[in-house]
Amino acid sequence: MNATGAALHLYDGVDFTSLTWLEHKWVDWYIYMGNPVIATGLMSFLLHEIVYFGRCIPWIFVDAIPYFRRWKLQPTKIPTAAEQWECTKMVLFSHATVELPAIWLFHPVADSIGMATYQVPFPSWQTMAPQILLFFVFEDTFHFLGMYGSPHTYYAFSLEVPIAHSALHRGVLYKHIHKVHHTYPAPFGLAAEFAHPAEVFILGAGTIIGPLIYCYLTQNLHIFTVYVWITLRLFQAVDAHSGYGTYFPWSLHNIIPFWAGADHHDFHHMAFSNNFATSFRWWDWLFGTDTKYRAFRKKVKATKAAMKGATSAQLLEVEKKLQNAAEAEGAAEEALVVKSAAF
Numbered sequence: 374m375n376a377t378g379a380a381l382h383l384y385d386g387v388d389f390t391s392l393t394w395l396e397h398k399w400v401d402w403y404i405y406m407g408n409p410v411i412a413t414g415l416m417s418f419l420l421h422e423i424v425y426f427g428r429c430i431p432w433i434f435v436d437a438i439p440y441f442r443r444w445k446l447q448p449t450k451i452p453t454a455a456e457q458w459e460c461t462k463m464v465l466f467s468h469a470t471v472e473l474p475a476i477w478l479f480h481p482v483a484d485s486i487g488m489a490t491y492q493v494p495f496p497s498w499q500t501m502a503p504q505i506l507l508f509f510v511f512e513d514t515f516h517f518l519g520m521y522g523s524p525h526t527y528y529a530f531s532l533e534v535p536i537a538h539s540a541l542h543r544g545v546l547y548k549h550i551h552k553v554h555h556t557y558p559a560p561f562g563l564a565a566e567f568a569h570p571a572e573v574f575i576l577g578a579g580t581i582i583g584p585l586i587y588c589y590l591t592q593n594l595h596i597f598t599v600y601v602w603i604t605l606r607l608f609q610a611v612d613a614h615s616g617y618g619t620y621f622p623w624s625l626h627n628i629i630p631f632w633a634g635a636d637h638h639d640f641h642h643m644a645f646s647n648n649f650a651t652s653f654r655w656w657d658w659l660f661g662t663d664t665k666y667r668a669f670r671k672k673v674k675a676t677k678a679a680m681k682g683a684t685s686a687q688l689l690e691v692e693k694k695l696q697n698a699a700e701a702e703g704a705a706e707e708a709l710v711v712k713s714a715a716f
């Protein structure tokens with residue numbers, strides 16, 4: 374029996390008449406590939422590439438169109454085409470060297486802990502939605518601990534999270550790993566995964582460990598749910614680095630106040646400190662790692678309010694001055710962190 378014939382047996386007993394269009398395509402793919410490991414590995418890698426770069430493309434256009442500058446968080450810092458291309462090359466390199474092998478390994482690991490992959494039908498949205506919400510909370514917490522990771526956070530939760538010790542914003546780990554991601558004080562979409570390969574691996578783990586633990590404990594998870602989660606997580610990461618967002622009237626942060634949004638992470642890049650979480654604002658608020666950020670926002674607002682009758686050019690000039698001061702303060706802090714590294 375050939376591979377396709379063997380794959381057909383994966384679907385013994387399945388009622389094809391009740392499947393949706395997408396579920397039919399899913400079955401076709403697994404039968405066509407003939408090997409679930411290769412089928413899942415390839416699909417996972419392609420999904421990541423298509424969603425990541427697909428989500429970056431609109432932001433490249435937004436950066437190229439002056440009309441959108443009114444919503445740019447650091448309006449005088451527009452990435453050049455050369456900068457974006459350099460960034461893309463580095464991102465592609467880490468996708469090929471770190472993400473491809475990691476994604477390929479994912480199928481055997483997922484399979485061994487009981488995750489559904491080739492199976493149809495997919496779970497209902499009522500099953501998927503709470504699972505995805507849980508993965509968002511897990512990833513956000515993991516990232517916060519990894520970025521902030523002081524003993525304060527560590528003992529407060531008494532969690533055996535080894536990553537919390539890595540504290541990417543301190544000493545050696547910052548100097549040799551996380552500094553790469555801080556290359557751009559004014560980030561743009563493509564810079565979301567611009568990072569040292571070790572960081573790509575560590576923080577990618579935050580995205581995938583949540584679903585793996587959940588699946589191991591409940592034996593109730595379909596890889597399709599994981600794909601929806603990864604798609605949303607990539608949207609979140611690219612949008613957070615876009616340099617636009619919270620000032621948009623339709624920004625998610627304006628609907629869900631604890632959603633971090635772009636200006637939360639944009640400040641992290643601009644001022645080097647504060648705002649260590651990814652999706653939500655609660656950890657930074659709880660641990661006081663957003664005080665500088667909130668003071669800055671307040672200052673910008675108050676300064677602008679005091680300039681009644683000023684032209685938009687004057688307001689822009691003042692905002693630029695305040696941003697430059699915050700960036701200079703951050704650069705000094707960054708220099709101290711680098712200097713504190715043992716090697």
Ligand SMILES: [Zn+2]
Nearest residue numbers: 542551555641
């Ligand atoms: Zn950082």
Ligand SMILES: [Zn+2]
Nearest residue numbers: 554614638642
């Ligand atoms: Zn970032």
